[in-house]
Structures are given as structure tokens and as C-alpha cells.
Amino acid sequence: MNNDSYKISVEVTPNYIEEQSKPEHEHFVFSYTVTIINEGDKPARLLTRHWVITDGQGEVQEVKGDGVVxxxxxxKPGEGFQYTSGTMMKTPNGSMAGSYQMIADDGFHFDADIPEFYLLSPTTLH
Structure with missing residues (x-):
């Protein structure tokens, strides 16, 4: 099997949402924009997602579900999909990582890894 047939790249751009956050109540809101690109040579559908969200105190929350948004x-090969979603944490910083579970037209199931990225509010820089 040629692994290049099943190659999905994932890039994430996080953003702190100051107007929705309430640091005095341990409520920090972040959005993230995800770009998914099929770099393989087989069409594939994103079936489910699995996120691992870790806050600044090491508390882990897992999120699993069908699809995205x-x-x-x-x-199809060369095509991309972009969406924006969000999360809330009790700490001003944390990280997210995970994977998308994909199925190619030939029935092959594979995971597209979501590389770890960091959620940082401006208050963590002081």
C-alpha cells in the first residue's frame, strides 16, 4: 500500500477571544481555524474527530464526535476544507491536539493527525 495515497494535512490557527473571556471567573475562550487538505491521490471523507484539550494545570478533556461543524x-485530491470552531478553558493557556478519522473511496480507514497547537491568552505573557 502506498501511504502517499492517504495523506491529509491539517493546519490550525488559534485565536484568543477577549470579548467573550472572563479571566476573573476562570473563563478563557479561544477560537481556532482549521485547514484540512487532501495531499494524497485518493478521495476521502472525514467521518469523526477526536480532540485532546489540555489546560494550563494539566487537566485533560477529550472530545469525540461525528464530522466537524x-x-x-x-x-478529492488537492481539495481543502476550512472551518472555525472554539473551546473554553479555566486557565489562560493550554494546548490541543487530536485526529480526524477518514475513509477513502476504496474503503480504507485512516487517521489524519492534528498537530499539537497552543492556546495562549495575552495575560500569559505578563
Whole structure:
């Protein structure tokens, strides 16, 4: 099997949402924009997601579910899909990582890794 046939790249850009955050109540809101690109040579559909969210105190929350933002995007080779979502934490910093579970047109199931990225509010810089 050629692993290049099943290659999905994932890039994430996080953003702190100051107007929705309430640091005095341990409520820090972040958005993140995800870009998913099929770099393989087989069309594939995103079936489910698995996120691991770790706050600044090491508390881990796992999120699993169908698709992303209510969709299960189908990506032909070279096609991409972008969406924005969000999360809330009790600490001003943390990280997220995970994977998307994909299925190619030939029935092959594979994971697309979401590389770890950091959620940082401006208050963590002081």
C-alpha cells in the first residue's frame, strides 16, 4: 500500500477571544481555524474527530464526535476544507491536539493527525 495515497494535512490557527473571556471567573475562550487538505491521490471523507484539550494545570478533556461543524467534508485530491470552531478553558493557556478519522473511496480507514497547537491568552505573557 502506498501511504502517499492517504495523506491529509491539517493546519490550525488559534485565536484568543477577549470579548467573550472572563479571566476573573476562570473563563478563557479561544477560537481556532482549521485547514484540512487532501495531499494524497485518493478521495476521502472525514467521518469523526477526536480532540485532546489540555489546560494550563494539566487537566485533560477529550472530545469525540461525528464530522466537524455539522459536516463530513469529502475531499478529492488537492481539495481543502476550512472551518472555525472554539473551546473554553479555566486557565489562560493550554494546548490541543487530536485526529480526524477518514475513509477513502476504496474503503480504507485512516487517521489524519492534528498537530499539537497552543492556546495562549495575552495575560500569559505578563
Amino acid at each position: 455539522g459536516e463530513q467534508p469529502y475531499l
